[in-house]
Amino acid sequence: MVAVRDVSLTIAPGSFFTLLGPSGSGKTTTLMMVAGFAYPTRGEVFVDGKPMAALPPQKRDLGMVFQSYAVFPHLTVFDNVAFPLQIRKTSRLEILHRVGAALELVRLTGYEQRLPRQLSGGEQQRVALARALVFRPRVLLMDEPLGALDKKLRTHMQLELKHIQQHLHVTVIYVTHDQEEALTMSDCVAVMQGGGIEQVGPPAELYDRPASRFVADFLGESNFLDAVAVSANGEGRWRCRAAGGLEFYGVGAVPIEAGQPITAAVRPEKLVQAEDAGAAALGPGANTCKGLVEEAIYVGDATRYRVGLGADGTVTIKVPNRVGARPPATGAAVVLAWSPEDTRLFPRVAA
Amino acid sequence: MRSMEGRETRRHLLLLLPALLVLALLFAYPLLGIVNRSVYKAGYTLQFYRQIFRIPVYLQVLAATFKVSAVVTIVCLVLGYPLAYVLATRRPRTAQLLMIIVVLPFFTSIIVRTYAWMVLLGRNGIVNQYLMALGFTDKPLPLLYNQAGVVIGMSYVLLPYMVLTVYSVMRGIDPGLVRAAHSLGASRMQAFGRVFLPLSLPGIAGGTLLVFILSLGFFITPALMGGPGDMMIAMLIEREVEITLNWSFASALAVVLLALTLIGFAGYNRIVRLERIFEGRG
Numbered sequence: 295m296v297a298v299r300d301v302s303l304t305i306a307p308g309s310f311f312t313l314l315g316p317s318g319s320g321k322t323t324t325l326m327m328v329a330g331f332a333y334p335t336r337g338e339v340f341v342d343g344k345p346m347a348a349l350p351p352q353k354r355d356l357g358m359v360f361q362s363y364a365v366f367p368h369l370t371v372f373d374n375v376a377f378p379l380q381i382r383k384t385s386r387l388e389i390l391h392r393v394g395a396a397l398e399l400v401r402l403t404g405y406e407q408r409l410p411r412q413l414s415g416g417e418q419q420r421v422a423l424a425r426a427l428v429f430r431p432r433v434l435l436m437d438e439p440l441g442a443l444d445k446k447l448r449t450h451m452q453l454e455l456k457h458i459q460q461h462l463h464v465t466v467i468y469v470t471h472d473q474e475e476a477l478t479m480s481d482c483v484a485v486m487q488g489g490g491i492e493q494v495g496p497p498a499e500l501y502d503r504p505a506s507r508f509v510a511d512f513l514g515e516s517n518f519l520d521a522v523a524v525s526a527n528g529e530g531r532w533r534c535r536a537a538g539g540l541e542f543y544g545v546g547a548v549p550i551e552a553g554q555p556i557t558a559a560v561r562p563e564k565l566v567q568a569e570d571a572g573a574a575a576l577g578p579g580a581n582t583c584k585g586l587v588e589e590a591i592y593v594g595d596a597t598r599y600r601v602g603l604g605a606d607g608t609v610t611i612k613v614p615n616r617v618g619a620r621p622p623a624t625g626a627a628v629v630l631a632w633s634p635e636d637t638r639l640f641p642r643v644a645a
Numbered sequence: 646m647r648s649m650e651g652r653e654t655r656r657h658l659l660l661l662l663p664a665l666l667v668l669a670l671l672f673a674y675p676l677l678g679i680v681n682r683s684v685y686k687a688g689y690t691l692q693f694y695r696q697i698f699r700i701p702v703y704l705q706v707l708a709a710t711f712k713v714s715a716v717v718t719i720v721c722l723v724l725g726y727p728l729a730y731v732l733a734t735r736r737p738r739t740a741q742l743l744m745i746i747v748v749l750p751f752f753t754s755i756i757v758r759t760y761a762w763m764v765l766l767g768r769n770g771i772v773n774q775y776l777m778a779l780g781f782t783d784k785p786l787p788l789l790y791n792q793a794g795v796v797i798g799m800s801y802v803l804l805p806y807m808v809l810t811v812y813s814v815m816r817g818i819d820p821g822l823v824r825a826a827h828s829l830g831a832s833r834m835q836a837f838g839r840v841f842l843p844l845s846l847p848g849i850a851g852g853t854l855l856v857f858i859l860s861l862g863f864f865i866t867p868a869l870m871g872g873p874g875d876m877m878i879a880m881l882i883e884r885e886v887e888i889t890l891n892w893s894f895a896s897a898l899a900v901v902l903l904a905l906t907l908i909g910f911a912g913y914n915r916i917v918r919l920e921r922i923f924e925g926r927g
Binding site: 329330331350351352355356357358360362364366367368377378381382422425426429435 | 819822824825826827828829830831832836840843844
């Protein structure tokens, strides 16, 4: 069985790089090949231009944080963090100094003599992080390190990780299935699926200009409308017609031909009501459609409306709950507007 | 909360009750009888204990018992630890097969197995035949009816206890910890010495203790495979019961054996905190 096929990535030094994908997409296998715990049948891994494939994990000098923390249960916090330095025969004085600095970095000063079982999950994860950083590895590999933490702590740790990474200028390769986490922390994200790479780019580019339907669906949320590409207008925009006759303009994510069945993807927050202030900014070229509010779902900072477009389909829109907002009632008729730029067209694959 | 905990405790006691009753009836009561007999013969006396510690032969038997037990324990540890390591770290399919091989001897009577060893180790046994055929030795090696025979036989019988105890602790060690050690720069030896070995110590402690205590009271194997000079304390007790019919002296010997075992247990407990064995992942 092939877990990863034809993956080729270049990661800039000092950047925060994330491998994002659902389980079974090959992201962890890719990371393990970098770490040396899995060997590629073909291909090579280079770190600083040096080939790695012939080296066992312990000779690669890469820091690694595991999902299960893997903090040594029989060693104190101090001894855990000192472990890589003792292996490298660092002098006692320097160990003292560097372990202290590493624990300060993850804000665990004063925990030196505790045993892992006396620590919370978040604290154990910080120990693992300090341990992986203390020997100043060239690259820090992280395999879903925050997966076991609750949401609030996870959000907090995301920011902290990002700050630490920026502070140390260390290259991080991060594996996660959580798209929000990937968007928050990364300089660059590679979306993986089925053992291959779907798209690589900075978070905003991936979010705003997904290259495939999978990326549009997996990263954030998208409304999908089935339609047919009618004609190109010369500026790279396509006039499309949906099943119910709705016409709109969109941008092809990949080259498209006239008459081709396509799926159009639009983010819920890019759809605005025509009478809203935001709609004016779209200008005269905006797409519009009429619909009926079928359902309103209150999510706190925003309200999501399911809007039926008749035979054209159904879309979800997301409206921030601002001061003075006049939310449409269920059953009300609304006019929606959105930019052709925010309409990504993908060739439709026969289901 | 308090009352709920109380109820929980009471329920636990209820579950323990049958076992406690059986133990009290079949273990504690006869034990008290033995203790009583060891100081009573037509009036209370300590003469039997004095006899043990005054006559050198008995002390020699005690010393021999401890020595054989210690050697057997070390042999079991040296053979059993690597085996348990393979069992705990290899792929499940291989491990399962090896495990069956380890446990299989338990299904045969210890007497049958001991006789089998006697056939193998005798002057004209298979082992000696091969050793001579291969030119390792000119005349048969004395492998039976001496201490070597006792150690071979006992180690064989007790090895599974060591393997299973060590294995159960090793299985609880997260393989991710060894990988973490590698990722931090530790070689195979370093990862083993600094991470795996210390985490498997409770297993070593438990297995060593178990084998040593079982060795102290061993009877069949030393009786069949040992020579006249290899008497162990259990055999001495048997002789006092069966031949000299000196039950009070036999009782005193049994109490001494029990006391020494308990002392060993307590001493061990101080070195390696035994709770860790039962705590699983320390």
